[in-house]
Amino acid sequence: MVDIKGTKLRYPISDKYHQYISELLYAPLKYHENSILICPPLYGRDHLVLQMWEKIQDRKKVLGEDFDKYRFAHINLVASATNPESVWFDQIEHALCISKGKISLFEEFEENVRFLLSDKLELVLFVNIPETLSNETFAKFLALAQKIYYIFPSKIHFLLIFDMKWNEDDFFKLTTPFRSLFQNTKLLPLFPDKTILYFINYYEHTWNLRLQNKVKEYIVEQSGGIMLLAKSVLRIARNERVNKLEELQLTISTHPDHKLQMNFFISRLTQRQQNIVKKISNLENVRDEEINHLERMGIVIKSSTSWRLRSMFLQNYLTxxxxxxxxxxxxxxxxxxxxxxxxxxxxxxxxxxxxxxxxxxxxxxxxxxxxxxxxxxxxxxxxxxxxxxxxxxxxxxxxxxxxxxxxxxxxxx
Missing domain, CATH: 1.10.10.10 (Winged helix-like DNA-binding domain superfamily/Winged helix DNA-binding domain)
Structure with missing residues (x-):
């Protein structure tokens, strides 16, 4: 049970959670891969992302002896209406301490980066993509990142931390042309109940939804830590203008948006995981050793007599x-x-x-x-x-x- 009244509007990020995110974000460097980490929208987000970036000890734990061969730089991506590429060149060069005056041509930028690479270092660009960045501008940045990467593919790495947009389909359409660049794309699908509740409180305030406490409690408990499903219910509540529990339950049970998000989450599981999850949903017997990995992921939990899915939205959908x-x-x-x-x-x-x-x-x-x-x-x-x-x-x-x-x-x- 989640304490609705006692939860303040803040985002709880523990040291353990920092380390978990760092593992997802930095581990691909061992295989010379770039990565995108998709996070939920955060309140006071820039401060928290920078705080995570500054936890150097997490990077050292993940990279071990290889830590010293990298040169890390952090930029908070901004858009310019006139010439965004020029602004990004300045941001990256300033972060890498190689700025030689204002530049606007890619060739000049390339020359400066090659000069830095002559020191036999590998560059790691940690890029915070703000929620306010438009799809068009984000697509431009991905194209630029690809051009920079191909200057020296094994020496330049991009680690992007990106807010979950309200429609994940848009994000994956934008990144599809760059799949060869970002081989490692990770969602953070499962969260503690308090994090889901924070998210609900934040958007209730932003959208002026005025949800009843029992509705919030219902969304938290039924989502089972899956942010996609909590977002879907909030979106339905806003678009269909329902705020009573019974009305919301009936609306989401047949709503196409809710089904779309559940199918999207299921598609992120392996075929074996999907089969096990369906068996559990239909109360079929499953051996404990088959689902240990799903328990560690937080997708399933054990009740007094049997296994069940943590998300009852998902369990009811698969039944x-x-x-x-x-x-x-x-x-x-x-x-x-x-x-x-x-x-x-x-x-x-x-x-x-x-x-x-x-x-x-x-x-x-x-x-x-x-x-x-x-x-x-x-x-x-x-x-x-x-x-x-x-x-x-x-x-x-x-x-x-x-x-x-x-x-x-x-x-x-």
Whole structure:
């Protein structure tokens, strides 16, 4: 459970997390590869990226004895409306301490870089790509980076740290022509719950969404550390103008954007990992040794009796509805969190899924033969509310959503 009220609007980056990012970013240098690290948008981002850059001890741990053969430089990329390349030349040369006056031609820049390479050093350009940089300008920088790289391919390395854009498809379309340059592209897909909550708070404030606390809690718990899915839900909440939990649950369950992001995340897994994840989602038996690597990645966690996916969005999406319905019925019968009457109501809804169960039918389950005398809409609503809350607490049943049909009944989706 995440403490919604007690979480301040700040980005928690621990030393351990710094080291993890450094490993992803610097390790490719051992294989003479360039890399792009795609991070979530950060509040006060420039300061934090620079702080990460200044942690030289992390670089030394990753590179070991090879550390001394590199010359590192950090630039925070800026755009110029008139001549961005000239500005970038100045930035890079200033960072490398080889500036010989203002230049605007690539040939002059190339000459200065070749002069530095004569010292038998390898250059590492750590480039912070700000979120505000337009797609067009970013594409220009990638083209320039490719030209610089080909001056001396084994001696110049680019390490780019890049904000996740709202649409990852745009980013990968932009970088596709430069795949031969950036052989190592890494997403940071899994995050602690507090980081996901920070992200939600930041964009709730930026977009004036005014989300209820239970909606935030739902997004954090259901995303399971996958930033792509949290972003998708926020985007849907903004575009579809929904801020109530029940409305949001029903909207995202069939929304194409949410499906697109889940497919994108799944595509980043190996075929073997995909097969294991699908088995777990459908409550099939999987040997512990098969999923140790997925546990280390934080994609799966172990409940009291079995494995499950950390992200319930993903688990519900991958579930084979027909094949697991009998298992859902068994889970409801065996669980101890529901009262006997609540179980009977829920079993009735599961057995008649996507069919409206009338209020009178629920009244008969609650009060039996006295349903006519004791009938109360308020009592029925309270019973359904308790069932909803208990469903959300059980990871294996949280995908069951009860939809209200006002003054008529309820339907399980």
């Amino acid at each position: 084979d509805r027909k094949g697991t319905m009998s298992r859902k019925l068994k889970l409801i019968k065996d669980t101890k969190i529901f009262s006997e009457r609540e179980k009977l109501i829920l079993l009735k809804m599961v057995q008649h899924k996507e069919t409206i169960i009338k209020r009178e039918t629920i009244a008969e389950i609650i009060w039996s033969q006295q349903s006519f005398e004791k009938y109360s809409d308020w009592a029925i609503d309270q019973t359904i509310s308790r069932i909803r809350k208990k469903l959300q607490k059980d990871p294996l049943l949280s995908g069951l959503i009860i939809q209200t049909h006002k003054k008529f009944g309820f339907c399980l989706k």
